[in-house]
Amino acid sequence: MKLATLRDGTRDGTLIVVDRGGERFAPARSIAPTMQAALDAWDEVEPRLRALAEALDAGKAESAAIDFARLGPPLPRAYEWVDGSAYINHIVLVRKARGAEPPATLETDPLVYQGGSGVLLGPRDPIPLADPAWGLDFESEVCVVLGDTPQGTTKDEASRYVRLLMLANDVTLRNLIPAELAKGFGFFQGKPATAFSPFAITPDELGGAWRDGRVHLPLRTWLNGGLAGDPDAGPEMHFSFFDLIAHLAKTRAFTAGTIVGSGTVSNADPARGVSCLAERRMREIIEHGKPATEFLKVGDRVRIEMQSASGASLFGAIEQEVVPFTKGRT
């Protein structure tokens, strides 16, 4: 089942069910007004949403064509956005780029940071850039949306709390990061609003590609129409989503609608390209002594998409353009 949020002038938009082809939708507001409301009452709501999805696929529900420009992020504002960094290759390359060592516990203790979740971007929303010197970068990720997750949840229990999956562009201001990390409190200014894919999908939509808490499919990113990378999101995800959930739940509980990210998808094989420019720049430094790739500038376009083995777009595409920041416009 694919779900999405249609902007309607309200803060949280309207929940819609999307057909298998990702082209038409049926309003679901009679079942649950918003995505958050659906997640809040998932056990009761899910079967009714699935019935609507089946009717939609059978041509038996009132439907309309999706206008992707009108879609918000599946959760326009979420109660938590916790981003992991589960691909070791990404950590090693990005730390090298900052002249920093990877942490000693790289392979045993997951890296996670708490991101801002009150203002999130839709799949076609522009990325506002106030200062090109900030070093704007994209980060293509896979993420899961949790149901109510108790403190003390173990890795073995984690799968039962995964309600939905999405793609994310975890927008990053690279040049603000080193000074923030030097202060010791983690990221804040360096992580502006994150963008999400058009659709949030249930794990069964991925079939056998969803296993062991990983999505075993390539995640493709294009920059200005050229393929930047197509790394496989599966085998090199050192910590699975189940590992990440167990790590998060050690001392805390999570409310329905909490989003957990994989971190930048990254493969050790350079032929698979990159899911962020920081990695490409680091590879250039290693090979040529200095980076040739610039960070994003106004007018640049980023596209992120994941296709099934048969070529269907699973989450719809994130397609964003960098625009100048104008105060007072959001």
Add this chain to the structure above:
Amino acid sequence: MKLATLRDGTRDGTLIVVDRGGERFAPARSIAPTMQAALDAWDEVEPRLRALAEALDAGKAESAAIDFARLGPPLPRAYEWVDGSAYINHIVLVRKARGAEPPATLETDPLVYQGGSGVLLGPRDPIPLADPAWGLDFESEVCVVLGDTPQGTTKDEASRYVRLLMLANDVTLRNLIPAELAKGFGFFQGKPATAFSPFAITPDELGGAWRDGRVHLPLRTWLNGGLAGDPDAGPEMHFSFFDLIAHLAKTRAFTAGTIVGSGTVSNADPARGVSCLAERRMREIIEHGKPATEFLKVGDRVRIEMQSASGASLFGAIEQEVVPFTKGRT
């Protein structure tokens, strides 16, 4: 005006208006069902809530006595909880306790971290402790609740976005912090659910004590009935809430209901005591070579309150007891 949230079995509870004496309340659900709903439509809702508060104080509204055990945190789940660390004395002492240097930009660049906001504790909720070795500590703080705050908001503009003030107990697991900070991504497991005061109050309730983005009153903390500290929250708040808001808004916008904390209130004068045990332990180390104070254990009780110059409890008291953590109970 004092507002609060009454638990009613729903996730977000019911908005209530509290009388000036902090003893009786009138349900406000006919004006706005929840605190978040009130903040979402503040300009329209605020005058109606104030009219109800006036009727309540005049004995002209239906009212009932407050049962503090039934109060949730004013926002049972918030879209963001961003905690500053604006009292330089606290930073210096706590870093000393960890054997770390204060950051080079201590006095020019505010320290802030993004906290978990999906699960928050009410003023009488117990603090569950799974492992005494984690080093449970309290941190008494003042915080503000924002309205919609645009990216690029300056210090001079910040006051217009402060809707409400609260007190917080930013519960901390001291012994989990060093390993987390060593990884470079900031706090996560070391910061379990934060507790908030019974009432969220409008700035005018503070009269002249609210000025320059600071609350110029002592914040009192008791541990097991003994006064732990009564530092003034005003003059030594190096970065005001307006400074903090401008810092946060440099690269991001914030949705209504975002909570911003001051960090642990701390005065350089040791006679004012402490708002967290880490500071007391550091003072013991400096004076006697080793700490005598233990971190919190099951059965310990923490009380946090702020009184006006005339002795009235402004926010009601946070009163929490440490209890053993039981998986499956929240």
